[in-house]
Amino acid sequence: MKDLTIVGSVAFDDLEMPSGIFENVLGGAATYAAIASSLLASPRVVGVVGNDFGDEHLAMLKKRGIDTEGIERANGRTFRWRGRYSQDLASRETLDTQLNVFAEFKPKLPAKYTESNFVLLGNIHPALQLDVLAQIQKAGETTKKKPKLVAADTMNLWISTEPKLLGALIEKIDLLIINDEEARELAGMTNLARAAGEIRRKFSAHRKDSPLRLIVKKGEHGALLFDDAGPFFAPAYPLEEVRDPTGAGDSFAGGVLGYLAKMDDASPKALRRAIFHGSALGSFCVEDIGTKRLAAVSPADYRARLEAFVRFVDYGGDLWPSPVN
């Protein structure tokens, strides 16, 4: 019931932070999303790793209840990314990207993975995201089952180089999770509220069911949801110590989908709450290098962070105590 299929990169990152250089750090969108969502649901990961991927990493994931059957081991080296962050951690530059085994990756979903009620298509080439969707659809023809909600992330690279494939993907999913820059680029307009409206219109023309739902991540400035119930907002938490923003967006997406899977509910109300869970898990993620803090979150830590969020936005629920003069 709480199954969540996650497709995306599993990687080793080299992180040049103001606080030091950290190499061979376990990372990748699927890794962050899986670890985050494992606090709420039962993730199933589809990805690829190389010969250099130690069994201890797979063991760590399994110990968290993460199904790693879909993580293929290929001949070669694991996907690697090297980046350097600015002093205030507000920006970063990519120094090196080595696709390695990811270059030839063709996702193959184990049969049970196609039956998850919730699916997160992490940021990979839209052709691969479409391929995963096709596998799920094909299996569904036999089982007469389809996911309650499919979400996808993407990036500027695919928006500019693969607009058609990406468009075909977005038309098929239920929830798009992108950041503010990507939303502006995808819509071709700077006003974020208008950009969100344009994206929802553009990719909902051929839909028979409800229009595309859109989450716009704004990093330290929180996240916006645009759906038929109107805009919704949840803030990021003002942390006094931020060590590494890598993977925060993926942890956020993992938290959102993890909560929906946990509740087995894709309603507008559940999605609003899910965004707080995404924000809470994103806030843990940035507190230490790589997945270190995220992987150490206890249920008590998690509950305390959610309670901090509740206080953070609690205005008492009564903005209009008496008529305006």
Add this chain to the structure above:
Amino acid sequence: MKDLTIVGSVAFDDLEMPSGIFENVLGGAATYAAIASSLLASPRVVGVVGNDFGDEHLAMLKKRGIDTEGIERANGRTFRWRGRYSQDLASRETLDTQLNVFAEFKPKLPAKYTESNFVLLGNIHPALQLDVLAQIQKAGETTKKKPKLVAADTMNLWISTEPKLLGALIEKIDLLIINDEEARELAGMTNLARAAGEIRRKFSAHRKDSPLRLIVKKGEHGALLFDDAGPFFAPAYPLEEVRDPTGAGDSFAGGVLGYLAKMDDASPKALRRAIFHGSALGSFCVEDIGTKRLAAVSPADYRARLEAFVRFVDYGGDLWPSPVN
């Protein structure tokens, strides 16, 4: 009971916007704050204008219930500012500032102004802000009355050129309302949560009553409150049409103080709600050039905007429906 004394600039602005050039637009921090707060409370404005300040502007303010007795008419021209906004309205440059009658301005509070329970010291030279405070304190020695809450705004210029005077002011007020850049500069650190803590500590050492409260404005990204009840956040509304950000921060401050004055309540709970009122009035402000939209807000408009804010942040109040697995 709902009296609010506001000190600050009354000005004419020349605005070079992507949508056109607008000259001789009524502006100034006190003007925006007074018009915004007049929807909630009874503002009393202290400022100075020149011979070129038409009676129609004073008449407009009076018609809104704003006490203009404290607006002195001096020989010369009214304060003028000319600015140019970037295409996306996210940044602006000052093209010209003419202090004019403001250069020699010495605020003189009419006696009744010193008895207001709430005071907003808009962004002017900290020596003038201190002078206003001294007038209020002196009058209080006779009347045995003191304000329930004094708030002040400032700007980067005073943080860098008048740190001692500004420090002396901040030690005396109850609530500092500044933007994120100013908070970082005032604290000398980039992490906003830490900067807020540092500001509160630094200026609360000699206080006998409660520590300084701090609101950090983040423009389109909302506003943070730091007080003894813990951090609090209220978002800005995602408007599809933003025409002119000038005065949004002053309208926000006017809304915050206006709500506190209306409720005659300076409690942490009232302050949290007040920030939503500030955000609502800031959101109206940016919808048209100068004070145009703000001055046209009806009670029905206002209530509808507050209700939109309520929906915008409504997650259903139950983030923790069952134990984490």
